[in-house]
Amino acid sequence: MNNLVKALRIKRRMTQSELAYCCGVSRQTIISIEKGVFSPSLSLAYKLSRVLDFGMEDMYDFSPLDKEIRTLDDLYEEKASKV
Numbered sequence: 001m002n003n004l005v006k007a008l009r010i011k012r013r014m015t016q017s018e019l020a021y022c023c024g025v026s027r028q029t030i031i032s033i034e035k036g037v038f039s040p041s042l043s044l045a046y047k048l049s050r051v052l053d054f055g056m057e058d059m060y061d062f063s064p065l066d067k068e069i070r071t072l073d074d075l076y077e078e079k080a081s082k083v
Contacts, residue, residue: 002061006034008052023047
């Protein structure tokens with residue numbers, strides 16, 4: 001998942017090790033999050049947003065997940081097509 005963690009960390013002149021310490025995780029975890037290889041848990045995302053003083057929803061690009069959200073209209077259409 002794309003995110004602004006690295007940019008925000010650099011803006012605050014923090015090292016990966018310092019950010020990891022503040023969030024209670026390893027430096028490798030921070031590296032993986034910054035590269036988009038690892039999506040943090042909700043609790044870690046919250047910690048990152050608090051430490052970096054930036055809104056959690058604005059820190060991550062959730063747009064790919066929008067394609068996965070279905071509506072009740074979708075459900076009703078599926079049911080109707082099966083009848």
